[in-house]
Structure formats: structure tokens, C-alpha cells
Amino acid sequence: MAQDEVRKGPWTEHEDVQLAFYVNLFGDRRWDFIAKVSGLKRTGKSCRLRWVNYLHPGLKRGKMTAQEERLVVQLQSKWGNRWSRIARKLPGRTDNEIKNYWRTYTRKEAQEKKKSMPASPSHSNCSSSISSASLDPAADSKPIMNTTERNFFDTGGLEEGYSMDEIWNDIDLFPEENIKPVYGGCNDEILASPIWDYRPDSLWTMDQEDSKLIFPTSEPFHSLFGQGSTFFTG
């Protein structure tokens, strides 16, 4: 039956709006349920991923700042590829984003290495963060996840987020050097989405103004939400 077919691939704006609506309705936990009731032909998994990586209010858009990049490098060297854990230390950034950044970063490093040392086998104390990290058994040891150590987004994000002090306490291996906080700063490139302030129940009475509260920076949502309640009620 074609109707029961699971949709894959890129999400449409329509799907995004629909998902956002139902997440606001039911919360961001019961993904299978949301997938069903929303009528989206997506798996719960897919819905969760879309929400966490793209639709969640408070996600930062744009390039990582130098501070964030440095923090990722340092945390990676301490914890290994525990992306979700690292992401918790970078409010507004997703594990996926960090993972992608790390890939790019390691590639670049490798390329630069190649360039700078054509044939010399004896190397290198630089870029230690990469090589040592992947070899570091401690870094690869399973993080003990208890119920208090939940995903950043599960805890409501910044409201219960880390202060930089806490972050640096966690990164006790690394002196604070000259690294500055990764959020709360004033980096113009980064558009910390004010969606953090969103009020789920406001969706119920959403008009164009309210929709700006929820999707202030994503124009597609404006237009769709702006169409009014008929969009959802059909």
C-alpha cells in the first residue's frame, strides 16, 4: 500500500511546520506517537532527528565561532567522539553539527600535515588533539549515562544549561587559557535563535505575530504559519 509507505529524504516546509506543531502539542519525547498522529509518513526516529537537528528552537545557525571550534577540539581530545556529550557543552549546537565540524577539521588537519611535511616520518607534536584522542582509551570509554545526564535539549536547553564555569570544571584537563564563553558572547555571525523563549502553548493561538516568536528567522515558517489555522485544520 503506497499510503503506508515511509517517506525518506529531505523534509518539506510543510512537513516541518506540521512536525513543529505536533511537537509543541505533545512534547519532544513520544516520537513514534507524534509520527503517527501528525500524519507525517515519517518514522519517529526521523521526526526526532529533524526536530533535534533543525527545528528545535534555540539552535544556532551559521558558522561556529573560534571559541566553539576550540572547545570542540579540546572536548574531543578529552572525551573522544562523544558528540552528544560535547554538544551539551555548546548550547545551540547539535551533535550532528559538531560531528560534521570535526570531520571537516580532521580532514583539513590531515591535508595541512601532508603539505607541511612531504616525506618526513618523524613528526609531530602538533595536532595532538586528533591523534591522541582517537587513541586515548579513556576517551573511548563509554560515558556513563545516568538519568540526570540527559541530552541538552531534553533538559530544556539553556534554562538548565551549563555555565562556562561548569564547563571548564568539566574540562579540568585544560587550563582556561584564553578561551572565552561560547554563548552569551556577542558574535554577530551567530544568530542565537530567540526561539528559546518560545512558549509552547502560544501555538494554540498563533497568529502572524506569534509565529515570529517561534520561527523568527526561518521565513518559510512565517509564510506557512501566516496562513492561519486553516493550514492545520485542513
Place this chain on the structure above:
DNA sequence: AAAAGGTTCAACCGCATCCAA
């Protein structure tokens, strides 16, 4: 202007873990 190569990022997959029945 077009083609080729490189980079970025969204999304999928499989496995691990959690948790309620």
C-alpha cells in the same frame, strides 16, 4: 560559461541503552 573537484550539511542506518509491562 562550463566542468571538475572539494566541502558542507541534512538525513539514514544499525547498534546500544532505557524503561515500562
Place this chain on the structure above:
DNA sequence: CTTGGATGCGGTTGAACCTTT
């Protein structure tokens, strides 16, 4: 205690976009 469904995580892929030639 066991089991099965739901959720979370990390690795990987591929399309879209960007840069270089």
C-alpha cells in the same frame, strides 16, 4: 527477571552548494 518497544547515539552517505580551473 525478562522482554519488547521507544529513544538516543555515532558512523556514514549523498545531494546541494561552493570554489577553482
